[in-house]
């Protein structure tokens with residue numbers, strides 16, 4: 105089997121995996137990085153949302169080979185040690201999570217959005233497709249707006 | 258048999274002939290005068306939640322609370338957390354009663370504890386109602402012992418000491434932490450007075466908006482769900498399932514080729530399909546897809562939406578009041594199947610050995626799971642250890658332990674530990690669903706009053722074989738109704754009641770048994786049954802020339818009910834003028850001693866693509882423990898109602914749902930949810946009522962009513978917009 109080397113949350117890793125193995129399973133089953141969640145496997149639910157080179161991707165449909173040489177960031181890599189990212193901070197302030205299962209994906213999607221636009225409109229937030237089966241959307245919306253404030257947007 | 262069959266349970270129920278109860282009718286007296294009073298329904302006398310509390314009572318004080326020498330207090334909670342916030346609420350109870358900071362309380366979910374009998378079932382919105390007093394009692398007992406230990410140490414009277422912030426404090430300023438006293442307090446020789454509960458008037462934490470105790474774990478990705486656990490050797494495992502519900506394997510035609518696929522470790526035929534274990538889930542999924550299997554027929558292959566609708570219509574019981582005698586409104590409603598679709602699909606880890614087994618899964622009825630799995634494996638119950646893992650959503654789904662049982666079978670067949678995950682497609686198609694239902698409602702009226710209100714519900718049978726049966730059987734003597742009731746009718750009668758004075762009111766259920774996978778879905782029968790009734794209330798108001806809010810105000814039974822209605826009408830500016838295509842709608846619901854009103858504004862300029870743009874909700878829970886968590890539950894209930902009223906349902910086609918993912922089962926997304934939501938929790942006025950399910954039915958009514966007012970289209974079939982707007986996945 106081929107080897108792929110890339111960084112995950114700042115650490116260089118090498119995995120031995122078939123080229124077409126979805127990155128989600130390389131992360132979860134081979135590297136023990138369990139933050140990104142499976143919810144559909146076909147780029148619909150967005151529970152697995154993570155970043156590659158700073159952009160939101162869905163590792164359930166990204167072959168591990170595509171990560172070669174790149175920087176992968178998952179929810180575990182967002183905080184700086186004990187210091188939470190402002191989006192995580194806003195999530196705590198709004199007490200967004202219910203079951204929490206979708207929230208790593210929601211947060212990673214929000215971080216990517218706030219990178220693209222400092223002050224997201226309701227329409228920008230509506231465009232986030234991440235499913236929250238617990239129905240926390242309104243708190244997600246408030247938390248994104250609050251995070252924008254915290255980030256000086 | 259670990260689980261009695263339906264037949265056995267019926268037999269038990271019939272065998273308990275004394276179905277009477279001396280009921281103390283608490284709550285405020287009916288105050289509506291003009292309206293024709295409706296006598297209390299069974300659910301007014303005793304509701305399902307109270308039955309569950311009664312059943313749990315004999316073991317309700319068998320709670321385990323530990324004080325460690327570092328001052329941390331751990332409560333072992335015999336319930337399942339799936340997002341509803343019960344670990345936070347119970348931690349608050351402990352912190353309040355012990356006078357310790359919330360951060361010093363941990364809540365662990367108990368493993369299956371068969372000695373708890375009926376006291377380990379998470380359903381019927383019963384958790385807080387059932388543990389409110391027992392948890393405080395346990396905490397008070399611990400606090401009393403700690404004070405006694407300090408009194409002994411300082412050689413003083415316990416009555417002269419008080420507790421604050423995790424310490425015992427004396428009059429002359431001595432103080433010592435609970436942690437330091439933990440060992441001495443455990444001394445059985447210690448003389449301890451009888452613990453008294455803190456009076457509710459002295460609560461400082463209970464009733465205060467509090468953030469979840471697990472929020473940080475959730476935002477940092479460290480919260481562990483079943484599949485995140487590292488159980489040594491447990492291999493990723495998936496199952497190839499049949500092309501229709503309950504189909505079985507006739508033959509596997511390419512087993513050797515699949516075994517030779519990269520990463521594949523083992524393969525086994527089980528009752529529910531063909532299981533493949535592999536090094537990664539990606540490889541297990543590829544292998545299940547590559548399998549060539551010949552299948553035997555399923556159990557509902559000849560059923561589709563149309564055949565089921567026909568059966569349901571035929572099954573609805575007749576009305577008593579004939580039409581034409583007086584003025585009346587008749588209406589019929591249909592509700593499609595709805596997937597529970599928790600974001601974490603069915604999953605479980607099982608390690609089955611020759612003489613013992615260990616299971617990890619999100620389980621709301623772990624004792625029944627343990628009994629059933631032990632039976633299945635031919636082991637004694639105490640040889641099967643069942644760990645309850647926090648779940649990624651449930652909405653009723655995790656009352657059943659299908660994945661735990663399946664994982665146990667696979668582990669036994671493969672002789673290795675397995676980590677089983679259902680694919681999303683399987684979870685939607687072969688998982689469970691809220692049963693489709695048909696509703697006939699007739700109301701008669703004269704001289705501005707409603708004389709009769711009859712509701713006949715026909716539903717595909719809802720499966721309650723997750724331990725509720727044994728509980729209802731044991732509690733049969735407490736039911737305020739007699740006769741040969743099925744389980745479902747018992748559940749129906751102990752959950753469904755009308756909050757209005759509509760004269761003679763009858764609500765009856767008849768079921769169509771079909772061999773498919775159903776299960777209680779948040780609020781069991783109420784979302785459909787009470788949702789449809791709230792639509793009828795609006796239609797009655799129209800007939801009588803009254804405003805929907807004013808009409809409800811007139812016919813609701815109590816001031817407590819009217820207070821939540823008035824709150825949303827005021828806060829939501831009921832009656833304000835809106836542009837064409839927009840409208841407000843209102844709904845009310847009461848269950849498990851709590852009540853709520855919901856008011857929404859809908860934008861239905863595009864009738865095929867409406868959006869709820871605003872919602873105002875008020876709820877009275879008697880004794881709110883954590884208003885912030887209750888608001889979250891109401892928000893979730895609102896979103897569930899938006900989804901299932903407007904767009905989300907399952908189409909059954911020749912024995913299989915067509916929907917296989919969220920791109921097809923249209924559970925609401927951010928773009929479907931309101932940008933303005935206000936939620937009000939009424940101040941405390943009694944004991945805690947049910948919380949987790951309350952929000953759905955009122956919101957269903959409000960949304961449907963708003964849609965009708967905005968479009969002039971009376972909604973009769975739900976979801977309202979329900980085309981097959983996708984290419985179904987292959988079977």
Ligand code: FES
Nearest residue numbers: 143144145150164
């Ligand atoms: S699991 Fe990746 S989008 Fe659903």
Ligand code: FES
Nearest residue numbers: 203204206237238
């Ligand atoms: S918090 Fe449960 S799915 Fe979003």
